[in-house]
Structure formats: C-alpha cells, structure tokens
Amino acid sequence: MTQQFYVSPEQLMKDRADFARKGIARGRSVVVISCEEGIALVAENPSPSLHKIGEIYDKIAFAAVGKYNEFESLRQAGVRYADVRGYSYDREDVTARGLASVYAQSLGAVFTAEQKPFEVELAVVEVGGNSADDHLYRLTFDGSIADEKRFIVMGGQADKVAETVEGGWQRELNFAGAIRLAMKGLVTDKEAGELPASALEVAVLDRASESTRGSRRAFRRLDDDEIAALLSEEN
Amino acid sequence: MQDTTANQVAANATSSFTEHLQRNRPGLLPFNQPLPAVSAGAASQPLQVPHATTIVSLTYGGGVLMAGDRRATMGNIIASRHIEKVFPADRYSVLGIAGTAGIAIDLTRLFQVELEHYEKIEGTLLSLEGKANRLGAMIRGNLPMAMQGLAVVPLFAGFDLPAGTGRLFSYDVTGGRYEEQEHHAVGSGSMFARGALKKLWRPGLTEAEAVAVAVEALYDAADDDSATGGPDPVRQLWPVVYTVGRTGARRIPEHDLAAVAGTIIEARTAARREA
Numbered sequence: 021m022t023q024q025f026y027v028s029p030e031q032l033m034k035d036r037a038d039f040a041r042k043g044i045a046r047g048r049s050v051v052v053i054s055c056e057e058g059i060a061l062v063a064e065n066p067s068p069s070l071h072k073i074g075e076i077y078d079k080i081a082f083a084a085v086g087k088y089n090e091f092e093s094l095r096q097a098g099v100r101y102a103d104v105r106g107y108s109y110d111r112e113d114v115t116a117r118g119l120a121s122v123y124a125q126s127l128g129a130v131f132t133a134e135q136k137p138f139e140v141e142l143a144v145v146e147v148g149g150n151s152a153d154d155h156l157y158r159l160t161f162d163g164s165i166a167d168e169k170r171f172i173v174m175g176g177q178a179d180k181v182a183e184t185v186e187g188g189w190q191r192e193l194n195f196a197g198a199i200r201l202a203m204k205g206l207v208t209d210k211e212a213g214e215l216p217a218s219a220l221e222v223a224v225l226d227r228a229s230e231s232t233r234g235s236r237r238a239f240r241r242l243d244d245d246e247i248a249a250l251l252s253e254e255n
Numbered sequence: 256m257q258d259t260t261a262n263q264v265a266a267n268a269t270s271s272f273t274e275h276l277q278r279n280r281p282g283l284l285p286f287n288q289p290l291p292a293v294s295a296g297a298a299s300q301p302l303q304v305p306h307a308t309t310i311v312s313l314t315y316g317g318g319v320l321m322a323g324d325r326r327a328t329m330g331n332i333i334a335s336r337h338i339e340k341v342f343p344a345d346r347y348s349v350l351g352i353a354g355t356a357g358i359a360i361d362l363t364r365l366f367q368v369e370l371e372h373y374e375k376i377e378g379t380l381l382s383l384e385g386k387a388n389r390l391g392a393m394i395r396g397n398l399p400m401a402m403q404g405l406a407v408v409p410l411f412a413g414f415d416l417p418a419g420t421g422r423l424f425s426y427d428v429t430g431g432r433y434e435e436q437e438h439h440a441v442g443s444g445s446m447f448a449r450g451a452l453k454k455l456w457r458p459g460l461t462e463a464e465a466v467a468v469a470v471e472a473l474y475d476a477a478d479d480d481s482a483t484g485g486p487d488p489v490r491q492l493w494p495v496v497y498t499v500g501r502t503g504a505r506r507i508p509e510h511d512l513a514a515v516a517g518t519i520i521e522a523r524t525a526a527r528r529e530a
Binding site: 069071074075076096099100103104106107108237 | 272275276279280283364365368371372375376378
C-alpha cells in the first residue's frame with residue numbers, strides 16, 4: 021500500500037497558486053482601458069480567429085489570458101449565463117457584477133476541488149453612461165475578484181505594462197488614444213517600438229452605440245485596417 | 256459511442272440557445288409545455304386569446320421589405336390597436352408573426368436570442384438558410400400547441416449577403432419552410448393582401464415604392480378583413496415597416512409612413528369609388 025504523505029493545507033494552496041501563476045505569466049498581456057468614448061480592450065494576439073476578447077452581452081465584454089481551452093469554456097458559459105438571464109428576465113437585468121460573481125464562484129470551486137486550478141485570469145467589463153459608471157472586474161485563478169478603476173492589465177509582464185499604462189492614462193482619452201497607450205504598454209518588454217496591427221486584437225465597448233450605430237450592442241471588434249488607422253492617427 | 260470525457264464534451268458543445276434551454280431550463284421555452292388534455296366539448300370552442308393578423312412581405316431592388324398592421328383580435332373583440340408584429344431578428348433579417356400573439360411574441364424573443372447567441376459563441380453570423388431552418392425547427396416545436404388551436408405562423412425575410420439579394424420564407428404550422436418569390440402574405444387578411452400585391456408589385460421597385468405597395472396592400476386587407484387594422488389617422492397609428500438591404504435592417508420612420516398612408520387615403524377619397 022502506498023503511503024500518503026502529509027502536506028499542509030498552506031503548502032497545498034501555495035503550490036496550486038504558484039502553478040497557476042506560472043502558466044499565466046507565460047502568455048502575452050491583455051490591456052483593458054476605460055476612457056471617454058467607452059472601454060478599449062487590446063490584446064497581443066497573432067491569431068485572427070482564436071480570440072482572447074469576446075462579447076458577452078449588450079454592454080458587457082470579456083478578456084482573458086492563460087490557457088485557451090480553459091478561458092474559452094468560461095467565455096461560452098458566460099454567454100449562456102447572460103443570454104438565459106436576459107431571456108428570462110429582461111435585457112437590462114444582465115450586469116457585469118452578476119456575471120463576475122458567477123465566474124468567481126466557479127473559479128474558486130475549480131481551484132479547491134479539481135485536480136489542477138484553471139491557469140487563467142479574466143476581466144469582465146461593463147460600459148456605462150459615463151466613465152464613472154464603467155465597471156471593471158478582475159478575476160484571478162483562485163476565484164478572487166477585484167473591482168478595478170481606470171484600467172486592467174493581465175498576463176505576461178503585467179507589472180511593467182501596468183506601469184506604462186498608469187503613467188499615460190487620462191480620463192479624456194478617446195479610443196485612438198487608449199489603443200495607442202495600450203500598445204505602448206504592450207511593447208515595454210520588447211525591442212521593437214511598436215507592434216503591427218496584425219499582431220493586435222482590438223475590440224471596443226462603445227458608450228454611444230445606441231446613438232451612433234443604432235445598436236444596443238456596444239461591442240465592436242476592429243479589423244486590421246481600422247486598427248492601423250487608429251494607431252497612425254495624431255493626437 | 257463510448258461514454259468518454261471527450262464524447263461528453265463534444266455532446267455538450269452547442270451553439271444553439273434553444274438546445275441549451277431544452278437541456279438545462281426546459282421550463283423557459285415557450286413550447287414543450289404539457290397542456291392539460293382537452294375534452295371533446297372544450298376543443299370545439301377555441302381558447303379566447305389575442306390573435307395577430309396580417310403580415311406582407313415583398314422584394315424590391317435593394318433587398319426585401321416586411322410590413323404588418325397594428326391590430327390583434329380576440330374573437331370579435333379588438334384586443335390591441337398598438338401591437339407590433341414585425342421584428343428585427345438580427346442585423347440582416349426580420350420576421351413577422353401571425354397567429355396566437357402570446358406564443359408568437361415569445362417565440363420571436365427566443366429566435367432573436369438564438370441568432371445573437373450563435374453569433375457570440377461562434378464569432379460569425381449564421382447563414383440566411385441556417386436562420387430560416389432554425390425558425391422552422393422552432394415552429395415544429397410548437398406543433399403540439401398548434402394542434403390545440405394555438406398556432407403561430409411566421410414570415411421570415413432577410414438579406415443574403417453572399418448572394419447579394421433579399422429572400423423571403425413562409426412556414427406552415429408543422430415547421431415546413433418554403434422559399435417565396437417576389438412577395439407573400441400571411442394571416443387572416445393575407446388573401447386580400449396577396450391580391451393587391453399581385454397587381455401592385457413589379458420587378459425593381461425602389462425602397463420608397465416598395466413601402467407604398469406594402470402599405471396599400473395592408474389597406475386592401477383591412478378593407479375586407481375585420482381582423483386587420485388599416486392606417487388610423489385619428490390615433491396616428493401606421494403599419495410597422497422594416498426594410499432589409501445590404502446595410503442591414505431599418506425601420507421606416509413614423510412620419511414617412513404617415514405621408515404614404517395619407518397619400519393612399521387621399522387618392523381613394525378623390526376617386527370616390529367602391530375601392
């Protein structure tokens with residue numbers, strides 16, 4: 021009979037957390053910035069089809085770093101949760117807070133009960149009528165939830181990137197400014213001064229989607245040409 | 256197939272909102288609810304619930320148009336003068352509903368979520384044929400209710416982006432899907448509307464002409480069918496009209512419709528004829 025070694029709960033949790041942290045730091049960063057025009061979500065992602073950023077509901081978007089299969093299943097679960105809720109109550113009853121707390125619970129349950137924790141970090145963001153009403157939630161692998169202001173940086177060299185973004189952030193930024201700032205953050209650990217548009221995945225939650233596009237769905241993914249145009253725009 | 260984890264994951268992967276509800280929250284579906292058995296006496300008297308009436312749809316040069324009157328009836332009573340029976344299903348398609356209003360409106364909501372859900376999960380739009388087939392499956396799901404007199408008959412129209420044309424589809428209560436050419440109408444006043452469309456429709460209509468044709472067809476339907484409401488200048492109620500073209504679905508604004516309906520009423524008043 022094999023002997024079960026005693027491992028203290030502290031050690032067990034620490035090992036699991038270290039394991040998850042390592043997985044997350046291996047990837048590339050994602051930056052979410054709340055600005056004047058809405059919320060910009062920018063990821064360094066060379067694949068045009070395997071997204072790190074997704075639409076959840078009318079005003080709610082999702083961004084993730086870590087293992088693709090794990091955050092993709094969380095994204096799909098989030099879309100299902102939001103659609104069921106909106107269908108059974110009303111569209112305006114779907115909130116980022118509700119979704120974030122469901123994510124926190126499932127991440128927490130996986131962290132303690134499963135063989136291995138999810139190696140992911142998520143951002144669930146909701147755009148409001150003005151930038152003070154924006155909600156940015158950060159969810160980590162152990163189910164912790166944090167209510168952030170202004171911006172979120174996750175994955176890769178998150179500390180370095182966050183420093184740059186922190187330095188350049190202003191409330192009056194438009195989308196072009198926010199995306200340029202995000203890119204400035206993303207290249208901090210790189211030799212090259214900038215990334216080509218094809219290496220970026222960018223989406224926005226448009227604060228004024230109802231008046232400008234006539235759509236209650238605020239989420240819009242930008243294609244390479246639009247990204248290139250925004251990046252080259254002068255401030 | 257072996258019941259392995261991989262198989263389970265594959266079996267649970269669905270992009271369909273309806274399928275997800277069927278599995279996890281069947282109570283939320285507008286159909287699939289066991290109705291009490293109807294005795295022979297009760298069956299001869301249909302349930303008194305609001306019914307939505309006439310919908311017309313026609314193609315024009317830049318796409319396809321759908322229009323519906325504003326009346327719902329319950330037996331001989333007008334249940335609503337304000338009901339809207341034409342809805343955008345997504346950016347490039349619209350649907351109109353005739354039949355039991357309560358179920359039809361819920362079915363529309365379900366269909367709208369179904370299309371948006373697919374788009375969000377898959378990251379791409381469903382093809383127009385795919386949308387038409389999903390709607391057919393939902394109507395078939397409602398068949399048990401239809402057998403008890405709670406039928407829903409939709410009309411579906413959309414812009415086929417790859418083909419670059421507007422297309423329209425009609426359905427029967429069993430979910431049968433039929434692609435229609437040029438124009439079509441459903442609901443109690445559809446016979447009269449179809450007669451009018453045959454005379455008024457011609458190939459290559461402009462959007463403005465198509466709106467006028469649709470409003471006039473509904474006017475003719477309202478003339479002969481008591482369950483269809485005509486334009487109401489007293490309450491300023493006009494039909495609901497949507498057009499779908501390459502740039503997406505667009506609702507025709509009220510003041511345009513007021514002008515179109517006004518022109519038709521004027522022309523008919525001036526003619527002083529029995530229609």
